[in-house]
Every structure is written in structure tokens, then in C-alpha cells.
Amino acid sequence: MKLHHGQLFWPTTVTNARTFPELTTATTCDVLIIGGGMSGSIMARMLADYHLDTVLIEKRTIGSGSTSANTGLLQFSNDAMLIDLIDRFGKEKAVYFYKLCLKAIDELDKYNATLKDKTSFKRKDSFYFASDEHDIKKLKKEYEALKEHGFNADYLDRHAIENLYSFTAPAGIYTKTEAEVNPYQFALALASHAADHGVSIFEHTEVLSHQFNKKDLIFQTEKGEIRTKHVIYATGYGTQEFAKTKGALLERTYTIATEPIHHLPGWHNRSLIWETARPYHYLRTTEDSRILIGGLDTDLNNEEELEQKGHQLLTKLHELFPSIKASIAYEWSAIFGSTKDGLPYIGKHPKYDGVYFMLGYGGNGTVYSMLGAEILKDLILYGHHPAMDITKLKR
Known part of the structure; x- marks a missing residue:
């Protein structure tokens, strides 16, 4: 494979x-x-x-x-929201698992401090936004669950998002406990x-x-x-x-890395960015000021032209950040695994x-x-x- x-x-x-x-x-x-x-x-x-x-x-x-x-995004939030895991496993197990993920980021940070070689590990904020109006109710419920169980999160409405980013979204959750790394x-x-x-x-x-x-x-x-x-x-x-x-699913995901861009207007704190849509787009910056954007997941046996997918990702980047003039430096596809739960x-x-x-x-x-x-x-x-x-x- x-x-x-x-x-x-x-x-x-x-x-x-x-x-x-x-x-x-x-x-x-x-x-x-x-x-x-x-x-x-x-x-x-x-x-x-x-x-x-x-x-x-x-x-x-x-x-x-x-x-x-x-792509090296390190987050305690999962592809499955906390509220979904609560429905599936009960409150105790779901919250415990989410807290294990949060603790794991802290442990990765501690490991990084022991290493002699550079890894570009850095603590980062993360922004999870509603892809459309239909996701507002669920995103608000997720925020309330996070707050109830002690997770540090802020809820952003459309106005707050427009003050922080160059794009708009109906709602979002902003957290400050994640990280990024050169994997x-x-x-x-x-x-x-x-x-x-x-x-x-x-x-x-x-x-x-x-x-x-x-x-x-x-x-x-x-x-x-x-x-x-x-x-x-x-x-x-x-x-x-x-x-x-048996509950695992293998798919193909696509990523591009841009040429270095040293000025990124409309990108608050160079946070990690992802969305509620499935499959979702995800974005981050690198130590040398490139932008990584990925997504467009497809069936494993349906590999499309890499150049075409790269162009679609670049178009999405420009939709989110119209004042950032980016060009592709690297583009790749990779097998990606997920599970039903x-x-x-x-x-x-x-x-x-x-x-x-x-x-x-x-x-x-x-x-x-x-x-x-x-x-x-x-x-x-x-x-x-x-x-x-x-x-x-x-x-």
C-alpha cells in the first residue's frame, strides 16, 4: 500500500x-x-x-x-464531538477520553522539552467554525458541554469572528490549549x-x-x-x-503547502483552523510562514488528479483569506484512516x-x-x- x-x-x-x-x-x-x-x-x-x-x-x-x-495539528477536540461521544458512551467515559486527549498534548509538550533535536513544537490556539447555519445549534451545544466539564473554550458569534478573521462564519469555538509540530x-x-x-x-x-x-x-x-x-x-x-x-475506514486526503508568506492579515494568532463540515478543511501555518491546507477526502480507490485537488485547496484558501496571495510549493495526497465512532x-x-x-x-x-x-x-x-x-x- x-x-x-x-x-x-x-x-x-x-x-x-x-x-x-x-x-x-x-x-x-x-x-x-x-x-x-x-x-x-x-x-x-x-x-x-x-x-x-x-x-x-x-x-x-x-x-x-x-x-x-x-499535517501536525495537535488538538484535544476530535473528529467526533464531545456531545456525540456522550450520546454514544455516556458522560463519564466521553469526558474522560477528551481529558485524556488534553493531557496527551501536555505530555507531548513535556517530551519535546527533553529532545535535543528541533521539532518546531509550539502551543497554539484553535478555531472550530460552523460551516453553515445548520451547524450553529450543535456547535453551541458542544461549547456548553466543554464549559460544563472544565475545558477552556470561548463561543464566538458571527460578529466576533469577523473581528478576528478575514472570513465570516455563523458561529465558532475558540480554544487555547492545542499545539502544532513538524511531525x-x-x-x-x-x-x-x-x-x-x-x-x-x-x-x-x-x-x-x-x-x-x-x-x-x-x-x-x-x-x-x-x-x-x-x-x-x-x-x-x-x-x-x-x-x-471492522469499524475502520481508509480514505485519501489532500494537502498543499504554500510558498512562505510573512504577512497574514485576518488570521488571528495564526490559530489552527477547522470546520464542522464532513469531510472538513483544516489549516495551519508553519515555522517558516507557509500555509498548510488540507481536506477534500475521497474514496481510497478514487484518486483524482493531484494538481486538480491542489488547485481546489488553493481556491478554498483564497476564499477564506482573499488578501493573502499564495502559491503552491508542495502538494501531496495521503491515505487517511478514520473510525465509525x-x-x-x-x-x-x-x-x-x-x-x-x-x-x-x-x-x-x-x-x-x-x-x-x-x-x-x-x-x-x-x-x-x-x-x-x-x-x-x-x-
Whole structure:
């Protein structure tokens, strides 16, 4: 499965990336992580603190899969609104999950502070606006739920929005607890930190076969064998068939990055921006003053001309910010996973002991990966985490 197509922006921001050897011998460990993208790198960084004998393998290079196409918006709000999760799971579980997402952003911030390498991590405000008049009632209800349960949010009417942005919308929710990051830099920096603290990392190492025994789990690669007590599949969308996550949906999303634009009138605090429509457009700026805008999700098997999609995204950008004269510097498409209930698949395999999955499907993938690392760490060390039933595979 080709995870992305076109010219990616984030890999151009890194020169002389650290490399890791290929596995060429037999080895044993306590925990094997398969996949060196954002999920695997966060997991490796976490386990490094707990002194578990950990091995991470990546069939390509660190961060070169879906992570390199990620737009790097970090939000506690989800594709599924809090009020929708309350209807689905009840108030206690829904609010707990949203607070876990908020805590995950704080934990990502703390991790970033420990890294030697630059990641462009920055705390940001976020603006979620109603795409049309029909969404006002639901957006107001969402705001009231957020406030009721202690989330820092402001409700903006049309007049307030017009004072802050160059476009208009009937209503919106403004929050101040989110963040943005260069995801490719971040994954590389996390992996490097993990390696410096005892995690063995191997690139260009693909699992060719596996055998699950009661005593241990055995994985064969082209040039070596790995025996482990626990395995974490952090291979994203490539894990779909084995994990049997029937509620998952794979689609294709499109993104452009503009040439640098140093003056952005009508964009309050360079906030993250997204909308209530599904599929939705999402926007952010970068450290070097580019604009990233993405969306236009389509069926996985219906890839349209990249140039055509890029032009549509640029047109949307100019509709929102007519005084910003932008041109496309990079454009790409990528496979994007979501779930029917808006939650990730994180937890034990329903059949095999010692086999775990961290599948951060949804627009909040990096945040899901952080909270997922906490869940899986507790499952491995203690056999339990309070959120394990919320994110379990079989639900």
C-alpha cells in the first residue's frame, strides 16, 4: 500500500537525518515495536523511561510513512464531538477520553522539552467554525458541554469572528490549549532520544513471518530473528487486515503547502483552523510562514488528479483569506484512516496474549498515539488501564 503520493514538505526540513542499521542477527527483547512512524517513536520514547528491553523495527526509515505526510495539528477536540461521544458512551467515559486527549498534548509538550533535536513544537490556539447555519445549534451545544466539564473554550458569534478573521462564519469555538509540530522532525527526534536511552532501533527491517507461542512471540526478518514477550503493532493503515478493526475506514486526503508568506492579515494568532463540515478543511501555518491546507477526502480507490485537488485547496484558501496571495510549493495526497465512532484502536489483540495495537486513526492521530503509549505501557506493566475499554479493538 502506497501511503502517500506527490511532493512532501516535511522531509525537506531535515538534513542529515540520523540513520539506524538493519537487523542482521538473532535478538531477544521484552517489547518489540513494529513501525517507526509517530506511534512507534512515541512508544519507544515512553518505554525508554521504564527500562524495558525494547526493540523498534521499521521496514523503511524512521518517519517516512504516513508521518511524513501528517499535517501536525495537535488538538484535544476530535473528529467526533464531545456531545456525540456522550450520546454514544455516556458522560463519564466521553469526558474522560477528551481529558485524556488534553493531557496527551501536555505530555507531548513535556517530551519535546527533553529532545535535543528541533521539532518546531509550539502551543497554539484553535478555531472550530460552523460551516453553515445548520451547524450553529450543535456547535453551541458542544461549547456548553466543554464549559460544563472544565475545558477552556470561548463561543464566538458571527460578529466576533469577523473581528478576528478575514472570513465570516455563523458561529465558532475558540480554544487555547492545542499545539502544532513538524511531525517528521518530531518522530526522528523521539526515535533518536529513545536510541540514546537504550532502545535498539533497526531500519530497513521488515517482518516476513511470525509465530505466536505461549512462551514467546517469534518474528522472522530477512536477515534476523526476534523473540519477544510483547509486540506492539504501530504500523498504521498497513495493520488493518490483521487487527480486524471492522469499524475502520481508509480514505485519501489532500494537502498543499504554500510558498512562505510573512504577512497574514485576518488570521488571528495564526490559530489552527477547522470546520464542522464532513469531510472538513483544516489549516495551519508553519515555522517558516507557509500555509498548510488540507481536506477534500475521497474514496481510497478514487484518486483524482493531484494538481486538480491542489488547485481546489488553493481556491478554498483564497476564499477564506482573499488578501493573502499564495502559491503552491508542495502538494501531496495521503491515505487517511478514520473510525465509525471517532475513536482510535489501541489495546490488546482479542485472541493473542502479548500482542497489542496502537492505531491512531482519525484527524487526531499524534494525540491518540501519545495517550495510546500510556495505555499500552500500563497494559504491559500492570495489565490494566482505565481507558482500555474505550479504545479496545473489539467494540
